[in-house]
Amino acid sequence: MIAIDRYLQFDNIDMEQPYISSRCSHCGETFEAEPRPGEMVCDVLLRIRGEFNSHQCHQSLMRAA
Numbered sequence: 001m002i003a004i005d006r007y008l009q010f011d012n013i014d015m016e017q018p019y020i021s022s023r024c025s026h027c028g029e030t031f032e033a034e035p036r037p038g039e040m041v042c043d044v045l046l047r048i049r050g051e052f053n054s055h056q057c058h059q060s061l062m063r064a065a
Helices: 039-056 055-062
Strands: 008-012 019-023 032-033
Touching: 019 039, 019 055, 032 039
Parallel strands: none
Antiparallel strands: 008 019, 019 032
């Protein structure tokens, strides 16, 4: 398997919005998290990062086809 350079692209990091949204730079899969009451933004970002780290781009691309 070829190593790919991928990263999260964030649309917003505004805690006043209903959710924080980002997407994979390689396959475009979207990752969203709704902040819990009293939760710090860094904890929300860590949840999104965890989802991003566990996803497989080739599976996302196959679903889109």
